[in-house]
Amino acid sequence: MNDFTPDYRYFADCVEAAGLDYSAAEVHGILAGMLCGRVADWRKMLLEETNPEDPQVQTCTTAIENLLLFSAEELRNGQIPLHLMLPDEQSSIAERASAIRDWSQGFLFGFGLAGEQKQNLLNSDAGEALQDFAEIARMNLEDFGEHQEAEEALMQLEEYLWVATSLIWHEARSDDQD
Secondary structure, eight states, X not given: OOSOOOOHHHHHHHHHHHTOSSOHHHHHHHHHHHHHHTOXXXXXXXXXTSOTTSHHHHHHHHHHHHHHHHHHHHHHTTOSSOOOOOOOTTSOXXXXXXXXXXXXXXXXXXXXXXXXXXXXXXXXXXXXHHXXXXXXXXXXXXXXXXXXXXXXXXXXXXXXXXXXXXXXXXXXXXXXXX
C-alpha cells in the first residue's frame, strides 16, 4: 500500500475548493467505476472545466491521484473492506445517505464510460450489483430519518457497496480471461 490514507473531510474540501461539479463521494465513485471498467482518462472527465494552473486544482489533482492509486491497490489486493470516500459516522444520516447515493451514481457513471460491457458480465452477479447500484442511486433521501434503523440501513448499504464493487472488479477481470 502507498502511504496515502483516505480522509473524507480533507478530500471533500479539496473537491469543493477546486470547483469540481461533483461531490467527494461522487468523485470516488467515478474513480472506482472507471477502475472496474478499465477507463484510464480520469483527468479529462473530472478536471476538464478547471484551470490546471490554479493551486487548489493542483492540490485536488494530487488528492485524486493518491485516492485512485490507493483504490486500485485495494481492488487488486482484494482488500476488504474497501475504503469508500464517505462521511464518517459522526455526520448526519442525511449527509451520509446523500453521499452513498452520490457514490453509487458516480460509480455507474465511471463504469459506463468504459462503453458497452460484454453481455456475459451484465448477465452475472456483477450485472445484478450494477442494477442494485442504480436503485441506490435513485433512493429517496427523505426515507431516512435520524433513528437507529436508518443508521443500520446506511451501514448495510455502505458494506454492500464495497462488497459489490469488489465483485464487479473481479468479474470484469475474469471476463477478460474468457
